[in-house]
Amino acid sequence: MPTIRCTVSNCVYYGEHNYCNAGEILVSSDETQGTNEHLMNAANDDSFKTDVYESAETCCITFKEK
Numbered sequence: 001m002p003t004i005r006c007t008v009s010n011c012v013y014y015g016e017h018n019y020c021n022a023g024e025i026l027v028s029s030d031e032t033q034g035t036n037e038h039l040m041n042a043a044n045d046d047s048f049k050t051d052v053y054e055s056a057e058t059c060c061i062t063f064k065e066k
Contacts, residue, residue, distance in 0.1 A: 012064045026061040 004020035006013075013022040029050040052058055
């Protein structure tokens with residue numbers, strides 16, 4: 001599994017030294033903001049895609065607050 005680093009310390013997956021301990025990561029565009037429709041499409045449809053042009057336009061859907 002690739003190493004994922006994250007600075008969001010109030011996430012349940014946040015680990016020591018800024019390591020993410022989630023088993024799977026879902027990253028999306030800020031435009032979708034994790035809507036239920038988007039989450040269902042992303043989980044069930046490999047052809048569902050979003051476009052962004054800068055990293056600032058992305059968000060981690062995997063985030064869960066501690």
